[in-house]
Amino acid sequence: MVDARRAWSVDEAWDVIDRIANLIRDSLDEGRRVAVFAENAGEAVLAHVGAMRAGASVVAVNSHLAAPEVAYQLEVGDVGLVISGPATSVRGSEAAQMVEDCRTVSWDSWDDWLASAPGGPPADDRPIPPNLLFTSGTTGRPKATELPPNVFPRRDSWTEFVEAAAANRFSGLGRHLVVAPLHHTGPLNAVRTLTAGTPIGILDRFDPTRTLEAIGRWQIASTTLVPTHMSRLLALPEATRTAADVSTLRLVFQTGASCPIPVKRAMIDWWGPVFLEAYGATEVGVTCRITSDEWLDHPGSVGRSVPPYEALVLDDDGDPVPAGTEGRLCFRDTTGRGVVYHGDPERTAAAHVSPGVFTLGEIGRVDEDGWVYVTDRFADMVVTGGVNVYPAEMEQVLAAHPQVADVAGVGIPDEDLGEVLVALVVPADASDPPNGSDLQSWCEERLSRFKCPREIRLVDDLGRNALGKLDKRALRSTHA
Numbered sequence: 001m002v003d004a005r006r007a008w009s010v011d012e013a014w015d016v017i018d019r020i021a022n023l024i025r026d027s028l029d030e031g032r033r034v035a036v037f038a039e040n041a042g043e044a045v046l047a048h049v050g051a052m053r054a055g056a057s058v059v060a061v062n063s064h065l066a067a068p069e070v071a072y073q074l075e076v077g078d079v080g081l082v083i084s085g086p087a088t089s090v091r092g093s094e095a096a097q098m099v100e101d102c103r104t105v106s107w108d109s110w111d112d113w114l115a116s117a118p119g120g121p122p123a124d125d126r127p128i129p130p131n132l133l134f135t136s137g138t139t140g141r142p143k144a145t146e147l148p149p150n151v152f153p154r155r156d157s158w159t160e161f162v163e164a165a166a167a168n169r170f171s172g173l174g175r176h177l178v179v180a181p182l183h184h185t186g187p188l189n190a191v192r193t194l195t196a197g198t199p200i201g202i203l204d205r206f207d208p209t210r211t212l213e214a215i216g217r218w219q220i221a222s223t224t225l226v227p228t229h230m231s232r233l234l235a236l237p238e239a240t241r242t243a244a245d246v247s248t249l250r251l252v253f254q255t256g257a258s259c260p261i262p263v264k265r266a267m268i269d270w271w272g273p274v275f276l277e278a279y280g281a282t283e284v285g286v287t288c289r290i291t292s293d294e295w296l297d298h299p300g301s302v303g304r305s306v307p308p309y310e311a312l313v314l315d316d317d318g319d320p321v322p323a324g325t326e327g328r329l330c331f332r333d334t335t336g337r338g339v340v341y342h343g344d345p346e347r348t349a350a351a352h353v354s355p356g357v358f359t360l361g362e363i364g365r366v367d368e369d370g371w372v373y374v375t376d377r378f379a380d381m382v383v384t385g386g387v388n389v390y391p392a393e394m395e396q397v398l399a400a401h402p403q404v405a406d407v408a409g410v411g412i413p414d415e416d417l418g419e420v421l422v423a424l425v426v427p428a429d430a431s432d433p434p435n436g437s438d439l440q441s442w443c444e445e446r447l448s449r450f451k452c453p454r455e456i457r458l459v460d461d462l463g464r465n466a467l468g469k470l471d472k473r474a475l476r477s478t479h480a
Contacts, residue, residue, distance in 0.1 A: 001194065002218060003042040003202045013046060013194075019117035020050025020083075026117075027103075028056065028080045033132060035074060036182070037061040037092045038085035040204045043107040044182050045191050047083040052192075053158060055126030057146075060133055060183040063088050064448045069142075070095035074102055076144050076343070077132050081105070128161040129154055131188060132342060135282050135388065144342035149335075150308060151185065151285035152192075166196035169276070173250050174221025178202040179211055179229065180386070185282050186224035186255050208232040209240065216245035223249075226256030226386025228417050230267050235416075241270065249274050256386030257418050258374045261299050268292050277302060279374065281360050283339045283351070287311070287331050288372050301371040308334045311372050313365060318353060326375055329364035332357045380472060382411030382421045387450060389421055394453060397446045398423055403434035408462050409453060410476045423453035424475060426462060433458050 001008045008016075024034060034051035036058060038044040051058045059077040061070055063085075074082065074095055082104040084092035089106035096102040105113050130152035134142040146152075155161040170176050170193045178187045178200060194200050201218040203210060206229055214220060233241075254264075254277040268275060273292035279302035280286040288311065290303030305311040313327040314320060321327040330353055339351040339358045352358050363376035382389045391409025398407045406426040411419035423443075427433040436456040443452040457479065464470055 001042050001045060001200045001202070003040075004204060006042065008042060008046075014121075015119065016046045016114065017050045017053055018119065018121045019114045020047060021053035021122050022120075023113065023117045024051060024054035024056055024081065025122055028054075030055065030126070031078075032080035033057045033059050033077045035059040035061050035070075035077065035079045035082045036084075037063060037065075037070060037082055037088050037095075038107075038182070039063050039087045040178065040182055040202055041085055041107075042200075042202055044085060045178075045194065045200060045202060047107070048182070048188070048191050049194055051083070052128055052161070052195075054122065055128060055158075057129040058131045060131060060188060062134075062183045062448070063181065064450055065091070066448055067091045067094035068098065069448065071098035072141065073134050073144070075099045076134075083107070124158045126158075127154055127156050128158060133183070133185065133282050143344065143347055145283045145340060146342060147185065148283065148285050148337065148340075151189070162195050165192050168193045168196070168198075169251065169253070170222045171196050171198050173198075174248065175199040175201050175218055177211070177214055177218065177220040177223040179206040180224060180226065181205075185285075186253060190222070190224060206232075208236050212236070212240070212244040212246070215249065219248045221248055222251040222253070224253040224255065226254070227259040227263060228256075228385040230254070230259065230263050231416055234263065234266050234270075246271050251276060253278065255280075257383040258300075258302055260418075264295065265299065268296065279303060279372070283341075284309070284331070284333070284358070284360075287360070290371075298371045301373050303372060304370045305331065305372065308337075310334060311366050311370070312357070314353065323368045324365055326363055326365045328353075328359055328378065329362050329366075329372070329374065330357055330359045376473070377411075378473060380409075382409070382419050384411070384414075384419050384421060384450075384454075385417040389451060391421060391423075393447060393451055394421065394423060394443060397443050398425065398439060401434065401439060401442050403428050403432070404439070406462055406464075408470055408472065408475055410472055410479065412455075412476065412480055414454075420454035421452075422479065423456045424459045424462060424479060425456055426459055430460070 001013050034056045036047045082092045082096050084106045086108040093104050096104045130147040132146050134144050170190050176190045180187045252275045254275050275292045277290045278286040279288040287309045288303040289306050310332045312330050315327050333356045336356045338356045341347040362374050364374045366372050394409050395407050398404050405428040408424045412422045414420045439456050
């Protein structure tokens with residue numbers, strides 16, 4: 001494994017992994033979780049794998065969250081140990097102090113901690129449970145969900161877990177490059193393949209120039225990208241793109257959002273037919289999949305549904321529509337599981353149209369041959385740079401400002417990020433409207449930056465109906 005600062009041999013990596021696993025087993029009750037709250041780095045990968053090696057479920061926490069936001073996830077996830085990095089150690093310690101019986105360790109000072117651990121692998125006598133991740137919530141608080149069986153099935157032993165990792169799409173190809181944050185499912189999926197011998201290269205953040213350099217320098221065979229990454233790569237000077245060596249690439253897993261047709265076509269022309277696009281969500285994994293060659297035959301499609309899911313399109317009354325007709329894009333889980341939110345049966349029920357049938361909040365169509373197309377979104381979620389953001393928390397914060405009478409957050413199209421979150425604000429006093437920069441500061445003092453609006457627009461009215469509900473599709477259309 002290699003990052004921008006150092007490299008680890010196989011023996012060095014496994015020595016750290018085994019020591020972390022032994023320390024967790026010695027100090028943490030079985031069943032309690034380990035949180036990795038850290039910036040992208042090799043140590044974060046070792047922490048993830050070490051916790052899994054101990055038989056602990058891992059909570060991957062967004063490294064940009066404030067301490068109270070982290071504390072909420074620690075409490076819901078029953079976390080007993082937080083492993084952080086230099087950039088998150090202070091917030092991690094503050095968060096751990098807000099919950100009961102939770103310790104912290106940071107890798108910038110963990111040498112003595114690791115030295116106190118017995119060497120060698122722990123006994124292979126515990127099951128390996130799936131990760132617990134948090135998704136943004138329409139009602140403000142993030143929702144916790146265990147990775148579903150099609151993404152991370154519970155294994156009875158470490159041996160079984162490694163065998164499953166060896167069958168992963170990234171295994172056996174060569175070095176995998178991680179450029180997205182390690183609290184997303186795509187990078188975490190690749191990290192698990194380290195256990196089966198797949199070498200990993202990791203960047204602290206995505207940068208188009210550094211990504212191209214890493215692909216050539218580290219002879220990268222696979223990576224995971226979102227459409228915003230692809231747009232930024234295409235925006236590089238032609239000379240830079242022409243000089244880049246991407247000949248070692250064999251698989252690029254594209255996820256995060258449906259990709260604009262010109263962007264996808266240009267990337268295939270540049271890198272070749274190495275793209276595998278997946279459509280889905282953290283709660284359910286991949287629901288549709290399409291190869292580069294299939295996409296060239298069906299441009300704009302996100303693929304056909306994959307087991308255990310079946311795609312269907314319903315009208316507003318919940319009835320199926322004819323093939324090729326737009327409607328609410330839904331999926332039936334043939335196992336009956338569907339969406340499951342940890343410890344939250346009410347939210348679990350609300351996520352379903354009917355038992356086992358759920359929606360990801362988007363409008364689409366399915367043609368006669370089963371190819372799925374996403375055309376719009378009816379839910380509030382905004383996908384900005386491949387990151388899902390719900391406006392609810394931002395709306396609640398801005399609504400508390402004394403100069404704000406009403407507020408709505410909507411996603412507005414953006415060439416670079418796909419969408420950006422825009423706050424539409426109705427002033428409490430039209431003759432004395434709030435200053436946009438003051439509202440921005442108000443929001444940033446109370447929320448993580450990625451949850452705050454990119455722009456604040458003052459409007460006269462939001463068009464609420466008699467029940468006080470908003471038509472956000474209409475607002476998006478009006479203010480795009």
